[in-house]
Amino acid sequence: MREVFPGTRRYTQHAIFELAETIRARDIVTYEHCRRVAIYANRLARHMGWHRRAARDLALAGLIHDLGKTWVQNSVLHKPTALSQDEWLEMQRHPVIAARILMTYDVPDDLIEIVLHHHEAYDGRGYPDHLVGEAIPLGARLLTVADVFDALTSARSYKEPLPLQDVRERIERSSGVLFDPAVVSAFIEMLDTTPDFLLPSRAVPAPMEPIPGWDNHDTIE
Numbered sequence: 436m437r438e439v440f441p442g443t444r445r446y447t448q449h450a451i452f453e454l455a456e457t458i459r460a461r462d463i464v465t466y467e468h469c470r471r472v473a474i475y476a477n478r479l480a481r482h483m484g485w486h487r488r489a490a491r492d493l494a495l496a497g498l499i500h501d502l503g504k505t506w507v508q509n510s511v512l513h514k515p516t517a518l519s520q521d522e523w524l525e526m527q528r529h530p531v532i533a534a535r536i537l538m539t540y541d542v543p544d545d546l547i548e549i550v551l552h553h554h555e556a557y558d559g560r561g562y563p564d565h566l567v568g569e570a571i572p573l574g575a576r577l578l579t580v581a582d583v584f585d586a587l588t589s590a591r592s593y594k595e596p597l598p599l600q601d602v603r604e605r606i607e608r609s610s611g612v613l614f615d616p617a618v619v620s621a622f623i624e625m626l627d628t629t630p631d632f633l634l635p636s637r638a639v640p641a642p643m644e645p646i647p648g649w650d651n652h653d654t655i656e
């Protein structure tokens with residue numbers, strides 16, 4: 436595969452970087468997560484033999500995969516304890532919200548599909564469309580491993596990071612359930628053969644400067 440999103444490359448990259456900036460302004464934790472997932476997804480795609488450009492395109496999807504969380508209420512997004520059923524349902528809307536936002540930009544459909552399906556599970560128990568196995572776009576199958584890896588290895592307001600060995604075991608256990616087995620094998624192989632694979636969590640002060648032309652804080656809170 437040479438390219439995931441052929442053509443309109445420069446426009447797409449510009450649009451994605453702009454959208455990533457809106458995530459950064461809204462919530463630095465989500466932004467940093469997206470940034471690390473983009474890097475892990477890029478490494479994974481390269482490890483699986485993807486062309487450099489295709490891997491970079493997947494990284495663009497990674498960079499804004501949680502864009503929809505910019506529209507989730509703060510009380511849910513930053514809740515330090517477990518979510519209630521209703522809050523969980525609200526949180527689960529984020530891939531669809533992201534896809535809707537992206538559809539207003541002239542970015543490739545493949546990119547939108549990857550973002551829309553990054554919470555599908557290999558056994559069909561994911562969301563939003565309960566896609567099964569190879570019906571899930573390949574890029575989304577890679578992204579979901581990178582996404583869960585980062586979620587487990589990084590700290591959140593409600594949890595400490597898990598040790599790397601535990602994370603490795605959890606990902607292996609979820610092979611064929613949550614994840615595509617071929618993607619898990621590649622990921623584990625890469626993890627085992629790459630020294631210092633884990634990206635450091637950056638301590639960044641939350642920038643809350645307003646976003647020109649989009650007063651999203653009024654709308655969200």
Ligand SMILES: [Fe+2]
Binds near residue numbers: 501529553
């Ligand atoms: Fe997500």
